[in-house]
Amino acid sequence: MKLLSWNVNGIRAVLGKGFPEFVATEKPDILCLQETKARPEQVQLPLELGGYHSYWNSAEKPGYSGVAVFTREKPLEVKVGLGHADHDKEGRVLTLEYADFILVNVYTPNAQDELRRLPYRLTWDDVFRAHVAREAERKPVIFCGDLNVAHQEIDIARPRENRRSPGFSDEERESFGKLLGSGFTDTFRHHYPDKAAAYSWWSYRAGARQNNVGWRIDYFGVSTPFMKNVSDAKILPHVHGSDHCPVGITLG
Numbered sequence: 001m002k003l004l005s006w007n008v009n010g011i012r013a014v015l016g017k018g019f020p021e022f023v024a025t026e027k028p029d030i031l032c033l034q035e036t037k038a039r040p041e042q043v044q045l046p047l048e049l050g051g052y053h054s055y056w057n058s059a060e061k062p063g064y065s066g067v068a069v070f071t072r073e074k075p076l077e078v079k080v081g082l083g084h085a086d087h088d089k090e091g092r093v094l095t096l097e098y099a100d101f102i103l104v105n106v107y108t109p110n111a112q113d114e115l116r117r118l119p120y121r122l123t124w125d126d127v128f129r130a131h132v133a134r135e136a137e138r139k140p141v142i143f144c145g146d147l148n149v150a151h152q153e154i155d156i157a158r159p160r161e162n163r164r165s166p167g168f169s170d171e172e173r174e175s176f177g178k179l180l181g182s183g184f185t186d187t188f189r190h191h192y193p194d195k196a197a198a199y200s201w202w203s204y205r206a207g208a209r210q211n212n213v214g215w216r217i218d219y220f221g222v223s224t225p226f227m228k229n230v231s232d233a234k235i236l237p238h239v240h241g242s243d244h245c246p247v248g249i250t251l252g
Contacts, residue, residue, distance in 0.1 A: 001251040002026070004236075005144040005218060007034040007107070007201070007244035011043055011068070017241035020046035026236075028248070029072050034107035034146045036066035036091075057081060059091035066091040067105050067145070073098065082131050087124055095135065101226065102135045106145040111166035118171060121148075125175040133182050140226035143184070146201075146244065147219050149176045151186065154196055155216040167217055184221040187233040187249050198235055201244045209243075220249045 004026060008014040011033060023031065023046065031052070036043075039058045052070035057080045059065040075096040081088035094105045106128065111118040135141050149172045153159040162168045180186060192198065199214025208214060222230060229251050236246045 001029045002248060003030045003032070003103075003142070003144065003220065003251070004028040004246050004248040005032040005034070005105070005220065006239075006246035007146040007218060007242060009035050009242040009244065010037040012038055014241045015044075015046065018239070019241055020048045022239055022241070022246070023048040026246075026248075028070075030103065031070040032094075032103075032105040032144050033068045033070075034066075034105070036068050037063050038066065040068075055080075055094055055096065057091045057094050060089045064090065065107060067094050067107050069094050069096060069103070069105050071096065075103075082127055084127055087127055093128070093131070095131075097139070101140045101142050101222075102138065104132055104135065104141060104143040106143060106147065108146060108148040110148050111169065111172060113166065115164070115166055115169055118166075118169065122171060122175055125172075125179065129179050129182055132179075132184070136183060136223050140223040140229075141184070142220065142222045142226070142249075144218075144220045144247070144249075146217060147176060148217055149173060150215045150217055151176050151180075152189075154194075155199075157197070157199065157213040157215070167215065180221065183224055185224045185227050187220045187222055187227070187230050188216070188235065188247070190227060190230075191233045199237070200235055200247055204243055212237075218244055218247045220247060222249075 040056045053074050056068045077097040079095040092107045096103045111121045150156040199216050200218035202209035202214040232250045
């Protein structure tokens with residue numbers, strides 16, 4: 001089973017930038033998108049997505065945030081949001097239950113310039129961590145998406161220069177460590193513990209992508225005992241259309 005995740009930075013924009021070809025080539029069993037920036041009725045989906053069940057969580061604010069999941073197998077249950085009024089206005093979480101696992105698609109809030117949203121971000125992290133830990137009491141959990149943090153220095157091209165940048169503050173890195181420490185494994189680092197220059201996001205500035213000056217902020221994490229079912233994890237930097245590239249895992 002192939003699971004892919006991609007922050008598309010606007011689904012309507014990416015549809016004209018090779019998205020249908022990406023789906024046709026990769027043929028994921030489950031495709032999780034972040035930063036859709038649209039409600040489903042605003043999107044004319046390509047034929048390649050005709051064989052999927054689709055689920056959306058869109059932000060109240062038009063053209064902002066949002067997540068979606070396209071899945072060949074219909075889930076047993078779908079939960080929209082975190083069930084927390086303070087955190088469910090921005091369309092950031094979808095939770096789908098299957099027979100063997102629970103999938104959580106997440107678009108974590110950015111701490112923003114000068115870390116002005118860091119306190120909210122850390123509160124969000126606490127609520128999200130409680131959510132996935134609670135779900136993991138029932139079944140193994142797979143969480144994926146744009147977690148908006150580069151966890152270790154190996155996950156960012158220029159760690160020293162970005163020490164207090166949003167997404168690489170000590171507080172955010174420690175918080176992500178707490179998430180993993182609550183019973184989850186970073187699938188890519190498990191399979192490739194020493195692989196450097198493996199990034200999933202690049203700034204649009206100064207040729208960052210061409211020079212691979214990037215960050216790894218998109219993840220698949222799984223309940224640690226479930227790692228035995230993850231045969232591979234990958235990053236797809238050759239896929240363009242967004243400032244992020246897709247990431248994925250293979251089960252079985």
